[in-house]
Amino acid sequence: MSLLTNHVFVLNKDKSFLSMVHPARARKLLTQNKAAVFRTYPFVIILLQQIMNPSLKQYFLKIDPGSQWTGFAIQCGEEIVFRMELKHRGDVIKSDLQKRSGFRRGRRSRNLRYRQERFNKKKKSGWLPPSLMHRVFTVETWIKRFCKFCPIILIEIEQVRFDMQKIANPEISGIEYQQGTLFGYEVREYLLEKWDRECAYCGAKNIQLEVEHIKAKSNGGSDRVSNLTLACHDCNQKKGNMNVDDFLSDKHKLAHILANAQTPLKDAAVVNSTRIHIVDVAKKYNPVNTWTGGRTKMNRVNQNLEKGHSIDAACVGESGSKVIFLTEQPLLVIAFGHGSRQSRRTNDKGFPALVTKKCKNTGRDIVQKDEFGNVKIISPKNEYTHITAGDIVRFEIKKVRSVKSNHIQAVDGKVVVEPKWYTCRVKTPTPQGFEVLIKGGRVGISSMKGAKFAYRADGYEYKFR
Ligand SMILES: [Zn+2]
Structure with a gap:
């Protein structure tokens, strides 16, 4: 059985969007020369003859924003026709900026020159650190792309993990746990956030946690949220209906749990700040409906679906209560950034070490200034000779040659490449060819002969799971 793949975006001849089609239909259109490839990632084809007054289907774009991954799904009726998972690089941005500020601080205190004390300027309201803002920007890029290629009428976003309105002041107003199925899921998400996703008694993480009554129900404990915590199965069983001060010998821990x-x-709003930004941005492109994580989880559990970023996205909102997946593989998109703008790299002590090229080879005209300020324009002869890091190329390895350097061999000495066609992201351009990573090993391709240029670098790597 063949794997079900994402449906294909179709553009009319005037570049206006049409309804998506099954990949088999797209293949037929391409082989019959009725359409041409417009874009590779996501796969978009353009018709060569204009269709007048096309009838358009209605699509929902559904998004589940996360800190590491954001899931996207496109839904038509009950069918999920397209799935994508986007990996963010907030961690990299954060560590890069921390490194830079460390070097800067060291440099300025080392020079001992007098510098007037400077107070940090007040941040504008709605300011987010660059590592978080990056998440907003990348999600916006993809919303923009989907809205350009597909007749989307509504964007549905999981804006909050749990509904604060529903459980406003849960501890004070004494809202109880058993209030319908959806409410149970909202409270669970709330508890997960409040108790740091770990067992309150033993601190176990990344396991199934159960809602636990601090004062057991059989001893008259209430269902109020202030009487609830999370425990692993073992602790929950061990505690049973014991009194919590009998169960915990560590008095310090006991006091912490009770407090x-x-x-x-308090900071539920901070937890959700990025998501709120994403919703504001999405409103620029289409009407937006916002939903809670509690509902997403309920939809996923009710339909017996496994956990996954794009599966969660498909389960967002009321329309996620019944979905049929027409695609088994989500498109994986990994944010790599556009490289560094540093003109001078530093060594590990923060001293200037390496002068980098002033501009990148992008296939377009390159403007360079020499040290006297004279402008020199270099026009690449053809785009194939001017390949840049991040471009995706298709090439054939015909013969595997053992080279002394580890170009064609992995670090452990094993040959990692078989002779066949590859589609790879260029790691480093070399004077005549380029280097790619195959199975974690650096492989040098010595010439561009026979290599096909597939996709211009746009800051992402594309894969299928
Ligand atoms: Zn435990």
């Missing part, structure tokens, strides 16, 4: 149980979660 935490009484304090409502």
Whole structure:
């Protein structure tokens, strides 16, 4: 059985969008010369003859924003026709900026020159650190792309993990846990956030956690949120209906649990700040409906679906209560950034070490200034000779040659490449060819002969799971 793949975006001859088609239909259109490839990632074809008054289907774009990954799904009726998972690089941005500020601080205190004390300027309201803002920008890029290629009428976003309105002041107003199925999921998400996703008694992480009554129900404990915590299965069983002060010998821990149980979660808004930004941005392109994570989880559990970023996206909102997946593989998109703008790299002590090229080879005219300020324009002869890091190329390895350097061999000495066609992201351009990573090993391709240029670098790597 063949793998079900994402449906294909179709553009009319005037570049206006049409309804998406099954990949088999797209293949037929391409082989019959009725359409041409417009874009590779995501796969978009353009018709060569204009269709007048086309009838358009209605699509929903559904998004589940996360800190590491954001899931996207496009839904038509009950069918999920397209899935994508986007990996963010917030961690890299954060560590890069921390490194830079460390070097800067060291440099300025080392020079001992007098510098007037400077207070940090006040940040504008709505300011987010660059590592988080990057998430907003990349999600916006993809919303923009989908809205350009597909007749989307509504964007549905999981804006909050749990509904604060529904459980406003949960500890004080004494809202109880058993209030319908959806409410149970909202409270669970709230508790997960409040108790740091770990067992309150033993601190176990990344396991199934159960809602646990601090004062057991059989001893008259209430269903109020202030009497609830999370525990692993073992701790929950061990505790049973014991009194919590009998169960916990560590008095310090006991005091912490009791105090935490009484304090409502304060920074729920901060937790959701990126998501709120994403919703604001999405409103520029289409009407937006926002939903809670509790509902997403309920939809996923009710339909017996496994956890996954794009599966969660498909389960967002009321329309996610019943979905049929027409695609088995989500498109994986990994944010790599556009490289560094540093004109002078530093060594590990923060001293200037390496002078980098002033501009990148992009296939377009390159403007260079020499040290006297004279402008020199270099026009590449053809785009194939001017390949840049991040471009995706298709090439054939005909013969595997063993080279002394580890170009064609992995670090452990094993040959990693078989002779066949590859589609790879260029790691480093070399004077005549380029280097790619195959199975973690650096492989040098010595010439551009026979290599096909597939996709111009746009800051992302594309894969299928
Ligand atoms: Zn435990």
